[in-house]
Amino acid sequence: xxxxxxxxxxxxxxxxxxxxxxxxxxxxxxxxxxxxxxxxxxxxxxxxxxxxxxxxxxxxxxxxxxxxxxxxxxxxxxxxxxxxxxxxxxxxxxxxxxxxxxxxxxxxxxxxxxxxxxxxxxxxxxxxxxxxxxxxxxxxxxxxxxxxxxxxxxxxxxxxxxxxxxxxxxxxxxxxxxxxxxxxxxxxxxxxxxxxxxxxxxxxxxxxxxxxxxxxxxxxxxxxxxxxxxxxxxxxxxxxxxxxxxxxxxxxxxxxxxxxxxxxxxxxxxxxxxxxxxxxxxxxxxxxxxxxxxxxxxxxxxxxxxxxxxxxxxxxxxxxxxxxxxxxxxxxxxxxxxxxxxxxxxxxxxxxxxxxxxxxxxxxxxxxxxxxxxxxxxxxxxxxxxxxxxxxxxxxxxxxxxxxxxxxxxxxxxxxxxxxxxxxxxxxxxxxxxxxxxxxxxxxxxxxxxxxxxxxxxxxx
Amino acid sequence: xxxxxxxxxxxxxxxxxxxxxxxxxxxxxxxxxxxxxxxxxxxxxxxxxxxxxxxxxxxxxxxxxxxxxxxxxxxxxxxxxxxxxxxxxxxxxxxxxxxxxxxxxxxxxxxxxxxxxxxxxxxxxxxxxxxxxxxxxxxxxxxxxxxxxxxxxxxxxxxxxxxxxxxxxxxxxxxxxxxxxxxxxxxxxxxxxxxxxxxxxxxxxxxxxxxxxxxxxxxxxxxxxxxxxxxxxxxxxxxxxxxxxxxxxxxxxxxxxxxxxxxxxxxxxxxxxxxxxxxxxxxxxxxxxxxxxxxxxxxxxxxxxxxxxxxxxxxxxxxxxxxxxxxxxxxxxxxxxxxxxxxxxxxxxxxxxxxxxxxxxxxxxxxxxxxxxxxxxxxxxxxxxxxxxxxxxxxxxxxxxxxxxxxxxxxxxxxxxxxxxxxxxxxxxxxxxxxxxxxxxxxxxxxxxxxxxxxxxxxxx
Numbered sequence: 001x002x003x004x005x006x007x008x009x010x011x012x013x014x015x016x017x018x019x020x021x022x023x024x025x026x027x028x029x030x031x032x033x034x035x036x037x038x039x040x041x042x043x044x045x046x047x048x049x050x051x052x053x054x055x056x057x058x059x060x061x062x063x064x065x066x067x068x069x070x071x072x073x074x075x076x077x078x079x080x081x082x083x084x085x086x087x088x089x090x091x092x093x094x095x096x097x098x099x100x101x102x103x104x105x106x107x108x109x110x111x112x113x114x115x116x117x118x119x120x121x122x123x124x125x126x127x128x129x130x131x132x133x134x135x136x137x138x139x140x141x142x143x144x145x146x147x148x149x150x151x152x153x154x155x156x157x158x159x160x161x162x163x164x165x166x167x168x169x170x171x172x173x174x175x176x177x178x179x180x181x182x183x184x185x186x187x188x189x190x191x192x193x194x195x196x197x198x199x200x201x202x203x204x205x206x207x208x209x210x211x212x213x214x215x216x217x218x219x220x221x222x223x224x225x226x227x228x229x230x231x232x233x234x235x236x237x238x239x240x241x242x243x244x245x246x247x248x249x250x251x252x253x254x255x256x257x258x259x260x261x262x263x264x265x266x267x268x269x270x271x272x273x274x275x276x277x278x279x280x281x282x283x284x285x286x287x288x289x290x291x292x293x294x295x296x297x298x299x300x301x302x303x304x305x306x307x308x309x310x311x312x313x314x315x316x317x318x319x320x321x322x323x324x325x326x327x328x329x330x331x332x333x334x335x336x337x338x339x340x341x342x343x344x345x346x347x348x349x350x351x352x353x354x355x356x357x358x359x360x361x362x363x364x365x366x367x368x369x370x371x372x373x374x375x376x377x378x379x380x381x382x383x384x385x386x387x388x389x390x391x392x393x394x395x396x397x398x399x400x401x402x403x404x405x406x407x408x409x410x411x412x413x414x415x416x417x418x419x420x421x422x423x424x425x426x427x428x429x430x431x432x433x434x435x436x437x438x439x440x441x442x443x444x445x446x447x448x449x450x451x452x453x454x455x456x457x458x459x460x461x
Numbered sequence: 462x463x464x465x466x467x468x469x470x471x472x473x474x475x476x477x478x479x480x481x482x483x484x485x486x487x488x489x490x491x492x493x494x495x496x497x498x499x500x501x502x503x504x505x506x507x508x509x510x511x512x513x514x515x516x517x518x519x520x521x522x523x524x525x526x527x528x529x530x531x532x533x534x535x536x537x538x539x540x541x542x543x544x545x546x547x548x549x550x551x552x553x554x555x556x557x558x559x560x561x562x563x564x565x566x567x568x569x570x571x572x573x574x575x576x577x578x579x580x581x582x583x584x585x586x587x588x589x590x591x592x593x594x595x596x597x598x599x600x601x602x603x604x605x606x607x608x609x610x611x612x613x614x615x616x617x618x619x620x621x622x623x624x625x626x627x628x629x630x631x632x633x634x635x636x637x638x639x640x641x642x643x644x645x646x647x648x649x650x651x652x653x654x655x656x657x658x659x660x661x662x663x664x665x666x667x668x669x670x671x672x673x674x675x676x677x678x679x680x681x682x683x684x685x686x687x688x689x690x691x692x693x694x695x696x697x698x699x700x701x702x703x704x705x706x707x708x709x710x711x712x713x714x715x716x717x718x719x720x721x722x723x724x725x726x727x728x729x730x731x732x733x734x735x736x737x738x739x740x741x742x743x744x745x746x747x748x749x750x751x752x753x754x755x756x757x758x759x760x761x762x763x764x765x766x767x768x769x770x771x772x773x774x775x776x777x778x779x780x781x782x783x784x785x786x787x788x789x790x791x792x793x794x795x796x797x798x799x800x801x802x803x804x805x806x807x808x809x810x811x812x813x814x815x816x817x818x819x820x821x822x823x824x825x826x827x828x829x830x831x832x833x834x835x836x837x838x839x840x841x842x843x844x845x846x847x848x849x850x851x852x853x854x855x856x857x858x859x860x861x862x863x864x865x866x867x868x869x870x871x872x873x874x875x876x877x878x879x880x881x882x883x884x885x886x887x888x889x890x891x892x893x894x895x896x897x898x899x900x901x902x903x904x905x906x907x908x909x910x911x912x913x914x915x916x917x918x919x920x921x922x
Contacts, residue, residue: 102803105803106802106803148843160769161769162767162768162769162770163767164766164767164768164769164770164814164842164843165767165769165770165773165842165876167842167843167877168767168770168842168843168876168877168878169876171843171876171877171878171879171880171881172876172877172878172897173878174878174879175878175879176878213769215768215769215772241769241772241773241776242772242775242776243776243779244775244776244779244780245779246775246779246784246785247772247773247775247776247779250768250771250772250775250785250805250807250809250811251768251772279898279899279900280773280898280899281898305625306623306624306625306626306629307623307676307711307712308621308622308623308625308626308674308676308702309623309625309626309629310711311676311702311703311708311711311712312626312702312708312741314705314707314708314711315702315703315704315705315708318704318705318706318707318708319705323707324707324711341567342563342566342567344711346711348711350711353625381625381626381628381629382609382625382628382629382632415626415629415630415632415633416628416629416632416633417629417632417633417634417635417636417637418632418635418636419632420632436633437740437741437742438740438741439740
């Protein structure tokens with residue numbers, strides 16, 4: 001039920017921005033500007049003074065809008081918030097994104113006010129995301145109900161307890177070409193919290209994984225219960241801040257929520273089938289993996305055009321308890337039949353620097369067909385032959401994958417900065433997530449295997 | 462003595478490229494093209510067929526060049542290498558960069574040939590880097606004696622046993638804006654090895670740190686002895702591939718050198734004062750730190766405009782055994798006097814999203830002046846106020862640092878992708894290394910503290 005309920009936060013029929021502004025220095029300016037490209041419905045500015053906002057007729061009060069409004073984004077000064085919430089209720093709004101800050105995060109008085117707002121909202125049948133948040137994005141219908149830049153469209157739903165860090169991560173991923181389906185800055189979680197949003201996004205077809213940045217939980221038991229249910233259908237990846245004692249102290253002073261002991265969290269996460277990330281990149285790497293099918297075992301084949309990255313990747317998967325596959329004799333023989341004598345035909349298969357797209361194709365095909373291989377990591381460093389790009393290598397892997405077509409996951413590790421970008425694009429377009437660092441591709445392989453284990457695709461040894 | 466000896470690899474009077482080519486598909490084309498911007502001397506093409514290479518008069522044999530040639534880059538097919546080395550000897554060349562592959566890495570026969578070449582070279586008083594390498598770069602005089610793109614100019618000397626990975630790292634750093642002083646692709650180490658180059662670079666004023674990517678050592682004892690000596694003057698950071706058993710097996714088949722047990726290596730590295738990196742980014746983050754002075758203790762102050770990154774950074778420094786500084790009462794009081802009530806005035810100091818450049822300046826000044834603080838990490842996430850960039854925040858920190866001027870190291874963590882780039886440039890121009898990920902700034906802080914401990918700047922507790 002709640003799934004349907006929260007749809008108005010992601011695909012509302014119409015949106016009102018209360019506090020929409022003509023002043024570029026105000027958040028209400030950015031929010032309204034960002035929302036103007038919304039595709040699934042109208043967006044109305046509400047401003048007590050200006051008759052026109054950014055060229056659009058504005059309303060003094062949301063109640064004057066001659067249309068059904070499902071979602072209200074509130075970005076007015078704190079002293080006006082209460083009345084605004086009441087107005088939203090009278091108007092028949094379903095969801096409120098409350099960006100305005102100065103509530104629960106400032107102390108007991110603010111917490112009380114926050115609770116009061118939630119009570120009003122509930123009386124009208126409304127739900128609140130926030131307060132003290134950056135807002136919500138749905139990249140699939142261009143709904144950017146935040147005051148930050150558009151994220152790249154993709155498959156990851158990302159819920160962040162820190163708005164600023166969340167935004168920083170979006171900005172960083174724009175540079176790195178990583179995409180999101182939804183972004184929710186969850187703020188003080190006065191009403192809707194991680195559990196509610198996880199539940200809502202569990203059945204979202206545009207989100208292949210749910211990534212959470214958590215500083216502290218308000219209702220740990222409920223979180224774990226919901227996480228357990230959701231992670232039966234969809235991978236949930238958690239980055240938890242405050243693992244160290246000093247970090248935990250800082251987190252608790254920051255969010256006002258209890259950070260709690262990391263050991264307790266960790267045990268509970270694992271029991272709930274939640275995948276635990278160590279760093280931001282870890283979290284993103286894991287979440288990106290799920291455009292690939294799940295492996296039926298933990299045996300990884302690595303192919304590379306340079307020994308070093310193969311070795312670093314072997315080291316990195318080892319840290320996660322994944323195994324290097326023992327290739328069948330037949331595979332080894334066939335690899336030897338066309339790879340140069342200097343190539344290493346054991347796993348990791350080092351095709352050496354002369355490898356072209358055709359070698360990637362033939363090698364990938366053999367490795368994917370080997371019954372001892374559960375997943376494949378295709379590595380490509382700078383081709384040392386002048387005039388060669390990495391695109392042909394990427395295309396070779398894709399061709400092999402399409403031909404073999406036996407549901408084994410393939411991950412890319414294309415390690416050459418700018419040079420890799422065209423190849424990475426080709427891979428991503430074909431659903432193969434491509435990484436730049438051995439530890440990231442290893443995190444991805446681990447996430448696939450771990451989710452496969454949690455969901456019974458890999459049987460426990 | 463060796464320092465002076467190896468100068469001809471980095472600042473040769475004249476260079477000959479033997480195998481310089483007009484064919485863009487040949488490595489000899491790229492090498493000669495790259496070397497044409499060399500600033501400290503002439504570069505001569507040697508080509509048996511063409512009279513002119515890339516518009517420059519070519520010589521059939523290096524011996525015909527009417528000039529003293531200190532460095533020869535050999536990129537001819539393998540069967541011509543031996544005679545070419547003899548010609549170099551007759552010409553009075555001092556150093557040879559032997560790019561050509563097909564020697565020690567292919568087996569016993571190749572190893573024998575390699576040894577033969579070294580013998581010839583030594584008889585003529587020449588030294589060899591390679592074979593099977595990408596070449597050498599010195600960014601400070603624009604000497605790019607490789608077939609890969611120019612690295613960005615900077616302060617890190619980087620020696621890589623894997624040419625392809627080394628090149629991949631340079632390409633990646635171009636994108637990330639990380640600079641190098643020297644790059645040496647050390648290849649098969651038939652003659653010169655890590656120890657020789659470390660020794661040579663120990664006194665290089667353009668290199669503030671030496672980063673090594675190692676797959677296996679040929680003479681472990683000598684390496685450790687030299688590393689111990691060098692790391693008394695200059696930080697040596699090692700990334701070792703083949704830590705896991707399967708990685709070690711793969712490394713040994715790749716380089717033909719014994720990978721050895723990681724535990725033995727690790728103990729030896731630590732005893733020698735070498736800083737051990739876990740990943741490529743770790744290695745780079747550590748190496749970049751040394752544009753800053755060394756701390757006199759392990760107590761870190763963190764300032765931030767968002768709680769989350771402060772918490773993640775507190776977690777990350779904790780993993781390295783660094784401590785959050787306990788600020789003096791006076792510092793806390795003064796922070797409270799100007800920061801907003803919602804700010805956290807304990808370490809990490811969260812100045813909250815409203816913080817401007819002036820807040821960064823005043824906070825940094827107070828933290829640097831606090832006797833309980835040994836180093837400062839300044840964090841900045843996306844400023845949430847429209848129209849604000851991160852540049853003023855960076856400038857605030859720099860101003861404070863200059864005014865306080867008490868030799869405490871400052872590191873930046875500016876986490877907003879493209880948005881951070883102008884601020885990062887300002888920081889780097891002022892010698893403050895700026896990172897994008899909490900774990901990287903923590904690695905940097907650790908490296909400074911660890912090198913300070915190794916060199917007695919921090920007394921062992």
